[in-house]
Amino acid sequence: MRAAPMTFLASRSLLMSLGAVSLLTAVSAEAQSAPPPPSRPPLTLDIGGYADLQFAYFNHGENQNRAGGSQRDSRMAFDTTRLVLELEAGLPEYGLKAEMEVEFEHGGTGASLELEYEEFGEYEMEVDRGGEVLVEELYLAKTLGPEVTLSVGRFYVAVGTLSEFYRPTDYLGTIRDEAETLVIPNTWDEMGLQLRWRAPWGLRLTGQLINGLDSTGFSSQLWVSAGHQRRFELTRATDLAVVARADVTRFDGIIFGASAYYGDTTRNRPKPDLVRQCENANPNVVAPCGYVSAPLLILDAHLSVQRGPWRAKALVLWGHLENAELVSQRNARLSNLLDVLRTPVSDNALALWGELGFDVAPSVGLGEAHQLFPYVRLDYADTQFKPRESLFNNPRFRRTVYTVGAAYTLRGVAVAKLDFSHRRLGSDAFRPENTVRLSTGFSY
Numbered sequence: 001m002r003a004a005p006m007t008f009l010a011s012r013s014l015l016m017s018l019g020a021v022s023l024l025t026a027v028s029a030e031a032q033s034a035p036p037p038p039s040r041p042p043l044t045l046d047i048g049g050y051a052d053l054q055f056a057y058f059n060h061g062e063n064q065n066r067a068g069g070s071q072r073d074s075r076m077a078f079d080t081t082r083l084v085l086e087l088e089a090g091l092p093e094y095g096l097k098a099e100m101e102v103e104f105e106h107g108g109t110g111a112s113l114e115l116e117y118e119e120f121g122e123y124e125m126e127v128d129r130g131g132e133v134l135v136e137e138l139y140l141a142k143t144l145g146p147e148v149t150l151s152v153g154r155f156y157v158a159v160g161t162l163s164e165f166y167r168p169t170d171y172l173g174t175i176r177d178e179a180e181t182l183v184i185p186n187t188w189d190e191m192g193l194q195l196r197w198r199a200p201w202g203l204r205l206t207g208q209l210i211n212g213l214d215s216t217g218f219s220s221q222l223w224v225s226a227g228h229q230r231r232f233e234l235t236r237a238t239d240l241a242v243v244a245r246a247d248v249t250r251f252d253g254i255i256f257g258a259s260a261y262y263g264d265t266t267r268n269r270p271k272p273d274l275v276r277q278c279e280n281a282n283p284n285v286v287a288p289c290g291y292v293s294a295p296l297l298i299l300d301a302h303l304s305v306q307r308g309p310w311r312a313k314a315l316v317l318w319g320h321l322e323n324a325e326l327v328s329q330r331n332a333r334l335s336n337l338l339d340v341l342r343t344p345v346s347d348n349a350l351a352l353w354g355e356l357g358f359d360v361a362p363s364v365g366l367g368e369a370h371q372l373f374p375y376v377r378l379d380y381a382d383t384q385f386k387p388r389e390s391l392f393n394n395p396r397f398r399r400t401v402y403t404v405g406a407a408y409t410l411r412g413v414a415v416a417k418l419d420f421s422h423r424r425l426g427s428d429a430f431r432p433e434n435t436v437r438l439s440t441g442f443s444y
Contacts, residue, residue: 046088050167050443052081054174060433064396069430080107081439084136095144101137136189147198157188158206158245159259161302161315167443172311172357172375172407174417174439179353179379180315182399184298185228191235202250204257211237212263215294215327216270216334219341220397223349223383224296224321226340227265238267241296253307261298265321266291270338274330294323309362311373314354318385321347325388346397350385354378357407369411377403377419382426398426405437416440 056077060070083104090097139153156163160180165171166187176186192210199205213227214236229235241263249255266274278289300317321327328344357375366372379401384393405419416439423433 041091041093044090044092048086048444049084050441051083052168052439052441054079054081055438057436069425070433095142097141099137099139103134103136105132149196151194154189154191155194157190157210158208158243159188159261159298160184160300160317161313162187168415168441169409169412169443171313172355172373173377173403174419174437177353177379178401179351179381182381182383183223183225183317183349183351185225202248204247204249206245208243210241211235212239212241212268213265213296214268215265216331216338217340218327218345220343220384221341223345236268239264253305255304258301262295264293264295266294292323292326294321294327296321309359312356317351319349321345325390344391346384346387346391348385350382352380371409373407375405375407395426396430400424413444414442
């Protein structure tokens with residue numbers, strides 16, 4: 001029996017099917033012969049963070065710029081001070097690590113209106129304090145051997161105590177120490193390079209090359225702390241700064257050391273307006289005769305103790321600004337839109353603080369998961385310490401704060417604190433100021 005002849009369409013369909021099968025077979029064979037894609041190295045992730053809420057009562061007004069100091073008042077303030085999220089990602093096979101830290105301040109983002117008494121009661125738009133999102137750390141780190149690490153990016157400036165002890169579980173007070181935050185930026189972070197070496201005998205060395213401060217933010221009240229560059233999108237780094245720090249960690253529970261910061265501050269101003277004048281200057285060159293140099297030197301010695309039931313911290317910090325008179329003269333003519341205080345900056349500043357606590361949790365029957373520290377703290381800051389003769393040494397800028405309180409911690413994670421502080425300015429002519437604060441938060 002003969003098979004029926006195939007039509008033209010049937011032959012075309014058969015050929016196409018055979019072609020598709022051949023193509024799939026070829027692709028499959030090629031896929032089987034191709035080398036497998038390289039496997040991704042194992043990635044380690046570590047997520048952390050901390051938060052701080054504040055409830056405060058004040059018996060004084062906000063305006064300290066009066067003849068007798070602040071007026072009597074009775075007011076309260078609540079603040080979602082900060083929420084910080086941290087992420088660390090590492091490639092241990094290659095000795096690489098990336099770390100980032102984002103802080104949400106005052107529960108929001110944007111700008112707020114503030115009454116600024118240092119500027120004769122002007123209303124000013126405070127972007128920095130109106131609630132904002134800040135990237136405080138973002139860097140890549142490479143281990144160069146077992147004890148050396150090189151980092152590039154944004155990190156904390158290794159000056160003072162707050163560069164390492166900034167979580168609410170790190171200090172006993174309801175707020176970070178007032179002395180340090182009045183003189184230098186609070187949890188000071190900048191961009192640059194960092195080299196750390198864990199040397200023998202428990203010595204830990206840190207070297208940093210970072211962008212310098214902007215001298216338009218310097219003032220009588222806050223010395224150089226407002227020179228932290230936050231007002232513009234780009235960070236000016238024409239003037240760089242160097243930081244050196246040495247810590248001794250040889251003794252269990254005790255860390256002590258010193259640090260030094262040095263860097264110019266003139267060429268990081270928003271405009272090249274602090275320049276030298278000369279005859280026959282080339283109009284096509286920015287600052288043809290050079291800039292007025294205003295280098296800043298900061299030195300500190302610090303101590304941290306966490307041994308047995310005792311906890312303590314202490315700091316002595318001194319700073320000197322060269323050509324402070326010329327900086328002040330130029331700052332007095334800055335635009336209001338720049339949102340700086342424009343008051344004269346002192347040549348020198350001094351900050352001292354210390355706190356001491358003793359864990360009484362076992363004495364009151366609490367288990368090992370609990371810690372309860374009654375504590376005392378002393379803050380002293382003088383942002384016009386031994387100024388030049390032409391600058392009036394205003395006693396209003398010498399502030400001493402005595403604080404007593406208690407700090408409770410559960411497993412080193414949850415924290416609740418209550419304290420009372422008594423602030424005195426540098427003359428009995430100024431009214432003392434009392435504050436009661438309650439804070440709570442976590443650190444994980």
